[in-house]
Amino acid sequence: MRALRRLATRHAGPFERLYLVCDRLALALAPLLVKAGLERLERPAAVLESWTKGALFDCNMCGRCVLAATGMTCPMNCPKGLRNGPCGGVRANGNCEIEAALRCVWLEAWEGAGRMRHGGRIGELQAPLDHRLKGSSAWLRRMVERARLGSAPP
Amino acid sequence: MSVHRIEFGDSYPPLPGHVSGGRLERVLRSGRFAVTAELNPPDSADPEEIYQRALVLSEVCDAINATDASGANCHMSSLGICALLKAAGYSAVMQISCRDRNRIAIQGDVLGAAALGVHNVLCLTGDGVEAGDQPGAKPVFDLDSITLLDTIRAMRDEGRFLSGRVIESPPRLFLGAAANPFAPPFDWRPRRLAKKIAAGAQFVQTQYCFDVARLRAFMSEIRDGGLHKACFILVGVGPLASARAARWMRSNVPGVHIPDSVIQRLEGAADQRQEGKRLCVELIQEISEIEGVRGVHVMAYRQEELVNDIIRDSGVLKNRAPRAQGAEPTPGAEII
Numbered sequence: 001m002r003a004l005r006r007l008a009t010r011h012a013g014p015f016e017r018l019y020l021v022c023d024r025l026a027l028a029l030a031p032l033l034v035k036a037g038l039e040r041l042e043r044p045a046a047v048l049e050s051w052t053k054g055a056l057f058d059c060n061m062c063g064r065c066v067l068a069a070t071g072m073t074c075p076m077n078c079p080k081g082l083r084n085g086p087c088g089g090v091r092a093n094g095n096c097e098i099e100a101a102l103r104c105v106w107l108e109a110w111e112g113a114g115r116m117r118h119g120g121r122i123g124e125l126q127a128p129l130d131h132r133l134k135g136s137s138a139w140l141r142r143m144v145e146r147a148r149l150g151s152a153p154p
Numbered sequence: 155m156s157v158h159r160i161e162f163g164d165s166y167p168p169l170p171g172h173v174s175g176g177r178l179e180r181v182l183r184s185g186r187f188a189v190t191a192e193l194n195p196p197d198s199a200d201p202e203e204i205y206q207r208a209l210v211l212s213e214v215c216d217a218i219n220a221t222d223a224s225g226a227n228c229h230m231s232s233l234g235i236c237a238l239l240k241a242a243g244y245s246a247v248m249q250i251s252c253r254d255r256n257r258i259a260i261q262g263d264v265l266g267a268a269a270l271g272v273h274n275v276l277c278l279t280g281d282g283v284e285a286g287d288q289p290g291a292k293p294v295f296d297l298d299s300i301t302l303l304d305t306i307r308a309m310r311d312e313g314r315f316l317s318g319r320v321i322e323s324p325p326r327l328f329l330g331a332a333a334n335p336f337a338p339p340f341d342w343r344p345r346r347l348a349k350k351i352a353a354g355a356q357f358v359q360t361q362y363c364f365d366v367a368r369l370r371a372f373m374s375e376i377r378d379g380g381l382h383k384a385c386f387i388l389v390g391v392g393p394l395a396s397a398r399a400a401r402w403m404r405s406n407v408p409g410v411h412i413p414d415s416v417i418q419r420l421e422g423a424a425d426q427r428q429e430g431k432r433l434c435v436e437l438i439q440e441i442s443e444i445e446g447v448r449g450v451h452v453m454a455y456r457q458e459e460l461v462n463d464i465i466r467d468s469g470v471l472k473n474r475a476p477r478a479q480g481a482e483p484t485p486g487a488e489i490i
Contacts (some may be wrong), residue, residue, distance in 0.1 A: 032347070085346045086342065089409040097282060097285070098284050124400065125300060125301075129259060129296075
């Protein structure tokens with residue numbers, strides 16, 4: 001899985017474009033799909049999301065996806081689960097202080113962000129996780145929230 | 155209605171534009187070079203241990219840091235140490251690590267600390283449990299250093315918990331963060347500090363500096379971004395006891411960078427401990443000349459008795475009279 005994850009980071013630019021297209025499409029369709037009872041599809045949506053994002057990003061299904069703001073690298077792979085940048089323990093060779101064989105997830109995120117059009121989003125402050133959302137579909141939640149809010153900014 | 159109000163150690167009425175009534179904020183905002191030091195926490199329930207260890211630091215320090223199980227090793231809690239420091243009249247910096255407590259516990263501790271008269275809090279993510287003496291412990295990391303800063307800032311400025319619930323009497327705290335200019339990715343580090351400042355950091359205590367060239371490069375980027383005007387930067391320093399101790403620290407303490415040249419210098423010395431002390435004095439003198447550096451944070455693990463001499467020899471206090479906090483000031487000397 002690590003190989004695919006590195007691929008996603010290395011090609012963060014194309015992945016970002018793909019992500020934005022899917023995101024816009026999903027948000028455009030959201031009101032329609034929600035009206036058709038989309039919310040009942042939580043379980044299949046979560047399974048689908050877990051498979052795809054699990055394969056591509058080693059997604060941990062935190063329920064609040066921030067990939068587009070973290071260089072298309074899932075921050076939940078950080079052994080400390082840091083969502084706002086690297087800790088001060090990164091080794092001189094760029095590896096993790098906890099798992100000596102693991103390259104710092106935030107180093108990869110930083111490099112990925114450098115390849116993205118909206119890479120500057122890595123500076124955004126991420127709120128603490130809502131642990132109740134673990135295992136749920138972040139895609140579905142985004143669509144449902146959008147449908148309820150109307151045309152709020154992404 | 156309160157009948158009796160307890161006044162602790164270094165409490166002053168907050169000046170206009172100040173968030174706390176503490177000594178550290180006063181020293182920094184008045185433009186003086188600040189000195190803080192880390193107290194090595196005891197594996198003991200005896201308060202006398204704290205008083206003894208604080209006494210050797212107090213003469214030259216504006217505030218004493220109470221570490222929160224640093225390196226994931228269990229010791230007396232930072233809140234307990236702060237309560238004892240305050241009772242003895244010292245100014246304390248309570249360190250909070252996100253490793254061991256969740257958001258509910260931390261916010262409660264912040265109120266408790268403020269009620270005890272603590273004016274300064276240093277917000278840290280914390281080392282992984284694997285680094286310490288109890289590697290089987292559950293790592294919490296419910297918050298990280300940045301969300302912790304943002305949480306306490308909102309408690310203080312907006313008078314509300316993370317949940318939005320109102321705090322009747324908000325804590326008045328001077329907020330600090332850590333920075334490590336010596337760990338990769340180097341080009342990220344100034345931006346990470348900017349993020350911490352945006353989240354509420356008002357002062358910064360860095361990791362040990364043994365590489366002044368790297369610090370200069372970092373500070374140059376900090377000045378380019380104007381960050382040195384948005385927060386007070388205190389650079390971490392400390393005496394190395396020997397070349398062997400330096401090697402051990404380099405490979406076992408997360409985030410510590412010691413160049414080979416430093417280790418060689420210690421190895422070549424007749425008295426390594428004395429050389430380590432001399433090196434520390436020289437580093438402080440060099441560091442204090444860098445534009446944007448507003449103080450030093452001395453971490454003299456198990457060598458606390460050297461701190462007094464190191465600070466005096468470095469001359470950074472200039473015409474400030476080194477004195478025991480709470481003691482009578484020397485007539486005519488410039489004091490806070």
